[in-house]
Amino acid sequence: SQKIEQNSEALNIQEGKTATLTCNYTNYSPAYLQWYRQDPGRGPVFLLLIRENEKEKRKERLKVTFDTTLKQSLFHITASQPADSATYLCAGNNAGNMLTFGGGTRLMVKP
Amino acid sequence: SQTIHQWPATLVQPVGSPLSLECTVEGTSNPNLYWYRQAAGRGLQLLFYSVGIGQISSEVPQNLSASRPQDRQFILSSKKLLLSDSGFYLCGVRVNSYEQYFGPGTRLTVT
Numbered sequence: 001s002q003k004i005e006q007n008s009e010a011l012n013i014q015e016g017k018t019a020t021l022t023c024n025y026t027n028y029s030p031a032y033l034q035w036y037r038q039d040p041g042r043g044p045v046f047l048l049l050i051r052e053n054e055k056e057k058r059k060e061r062l063k064v065t066f067d068t069t070l071k072q073s074l075f076h077i078t079a080s081q082p083a084d085s086a087t088y089l090c091a092g093n094n095a096g097n098m099l100t101f102g103g104g105t106r107l108m109v110k111p
Numbered sequence: 112s113q114t115i116h117q118w119p120a121t122l123v124q125p126v127g128s129p130l131s132l133e134c135t136v137e138g139t140s141n142p143n144l145y146w147y148r149q150a151a152g153r154g155l156q157l158l159f160y161s162v163g164i165g166q167i168s169s170e171v172p173q174n175l176s177a178s179r180p181q182d183r184q185f186i187l188s189s190k191k192l193l194l195s196d197s198g199f200y201l202c203g204v205r206v207n208s209y210e211q212y213f214g215p216g217t218r219l220t221v222t
Binding site: 004008032034036041042043044045046049089091097098099101102103104 | 115152153154155156157160170199201203208209210211212213214215216218
């Protein structure tokens, strides 16, 4: 079955460093991937979309890559801040143009 | 821009009791609407989606049902709750066929 997989272990980094989160997809080829931020007890918030023909996309301190060979997307936050601490979800579209979500990776940025 | 309202915010219900969760949307017309469930520490599971009034598609067979009585109103129901129905329920709106926007969610605990 189509899967979006993210590292379930929390990522702990020091303030000012670059955080890199990984999203792998299996058993299908999404036309695009999306990244969302979710704070505890809140709904996810859309951050970025990257299409399969785009290698990289940036928005302020955020950068997303899409590697169709590795079947992987990387999500980077440069100059990370404690306020960036949250769970980040990756989602890919499927055949019905619905979204399949990964389990999310929790990021903790320590001051 | 659209605003998504959900209520109640939290709900504790005994096993076997009925359920009704409501979602209303402002700022857009004829939206595609979605109900997701998120178990603790897990990704989002699509339950139902609707492309118009009275049009409901179910993604996961279970004891839940959905209805769309008005263009911007989406209701999730159950006649008899199970323990496994506990979770965080999110209503979503699709924008531009890509980005998904979410409401604040309802935390349901079945005891």
